[in-house]
Amino acid sequence: MSIAHLTSPRTTSYVAPAETPVIHAAPAPVAAAPSHIRAVPAGTEARGFVVYVGIDEEKAEADGTSLGSIVSQIKALVAQLAPSSETYAAVALAPRGSGGRDVEVVRLALQDPAALAKHRQTTEPEAEADRARDGVVIDLSRKRVLLDNEAANLTYKEFELLQYLVLREGRTIERAELISSLWGAGHEDLDDIPNERTIDVHVRRLRAKLGDYEDIVRTVRGVGYRFDRHADVSVRQTSTPSPDLI
Structure with missing residues (x-):
């Protein structure tokens, strides 16, 4: 010009x-x-x-x-x-x-x-x-996830999956453990128990709903999945401590 x-x-x-x-x-x-x-x-x-x-x-x-x-x-x-x-x-x-x-x-x-x-x-x-942008808030007490102040539309099972990883932060969880813990005995949806391949589908759906923050759920090739907390991720704990803490 x-x-x-x-x-x-x-x-x-x-x-x-x-x-x-x-x-x-x-x-x-x-x-x-x-x-x-x-x-x-x-x-x-x-x-x-x-x-x-x-x-x-x-x-x-x-x-x-x-x-x-x-x-x-x-x-x-x-x-x-x-x-x-x-x-x-x-x-x-x-x-x-x-x-x-x-x-x-x-x-x-x-x-x-x-x-x-x-x-x-x-x-x-x-x-x-x-x-x-306020990042991710994982509210375990209210069973909800906020993405930049907007509630993520997670299903009950997707939240359970995320919560299981969050409570074991930094630890790689094998697919078999996720299946037995989230779809094993004592759960109501026994007819919908996934195998190790379909557990990947559940994780993909969860990560898709996390949008720009999908990388908080890490894939460890050949092993399973891990939750990694970033600076823009906060977790609001329940009164129940992590099962991995002594």
Whole structure:
């Protein structure tokens, strides 16, 4: 994206293509801008102005001109209207394919305060949403799991499976142990006892519901599964201690 940025009192010229003449106006004091152009805060004075032009080389070429030619003609017009004025031109660069209106991209690239403030208003809510991520809360007392403050839709058996691993944190649990403990004698769903292959299906479904936090349930190849607590994982214990603690 490109721009002709006109202000004063700096005497710096835009480097235009070789075939395009660049006009230099002799530096001279600048008269205060008429008050009807814009209200000037008390204690300050108007010393110039800036014009943002949003256009790229392809659009300029389609219009039968070029950025260098546009800049030169604007500088020449300013020198004609106000010979005592000074001009400075700057070209705004932005990543190719940047979205948004050309002039808005130019304003952001050249750090226009109003454009920056508007941009922050639109991006800060997204940043706040990222900071709102509170990780995983495994509430053993209430039999629920919260993912970033939203309840995970776990089935009773999926929660049991996760709870079994959580209470044995850091220890790899073999598939056979999971089957015997969660589907063995004393359980009501004896007709739905899985084998060591189908236990993997239960774990996959559990991990899918954990979403971005699926890696808290680790697969230990050839052995079984393990619960690994991360910094963003908290466990709310019941009054019953872990069976692995003495």
